[in-house]
Amino acid sequence: MSKIIFVNLPVSDLNASMAFYEALGFENNPQFTDDTAACMVWSEAIFVMLLTHDKWKTFTNRPISPITTSEVMLCLSCESREIVDELNDTAEENGGTADINPKQDHGFMYNRNLADLDGHVWEMMWMDPAAMTN
Template sequence: MARLIFVNLPVANLPRAIAFYQAIGFVNQPAFTDETAACMAWTDTIFVMLLTHDKWRSFTDRPIAPPTASEVALAINLGSVAAVDHLVATGAANGGVADINPPQDMGFMYQRALADPDGHVWEPFWMDPAAIPPVETNTPTEDTQ
């Protein structure tokens, strides 16, 4: 089985968050969506779980970071510089904030930053495939599968 990642994010307004993520290309998974949470697929192995504050608090007593804080920056690879610019522009037009950090153009890599309506930071980027070294991964064992 492929390894999956589910990024859990607390959101103040679930319908607004769903609309934002759909606008930037995520697809809602109705089987895992209700009035307290929404599962949004980026790929067949990468998902974002949008959780109402009450739902989030059922998992942890830790405080929810305010929209002005950065608890994590989520970098996602796109196919071109134009795709990066399009995602950021679309996100900003749908309740997000573009370029909360200065754009970076290093020639072989281009990156921008976008905050969603709850302040979660996404960093869409393009990287020249020739600049990506081979990735070493650990082979999963029974203990880690």
């Protein structure tokens, strides 16, 4: 089996979160989806598990962070700068927050950060390694 990642996120409204992630281009895998959790697929190696708060609490006793805090920023690579912009626009159009942090343009790398409905921060990034200088 190849190495893959499952990012587990607590969400306050499973159906709304599923719709948000579908709008960003994630696809639902019904095999791992029920009334308490949804598996949202970004690529062959990246899966996001959206978990209701009750389901989340079966995995840990640690409290769920308030929406105003950040514990981690998850970065996803995109095929172009335009897609980075489109994903930020789409996030805002679907109840998320675009540009939760200032956008960065380093020429060879461009990124913008968005937050989902529960404040989880995603960095959408495009990079051209051929343009990097040493």
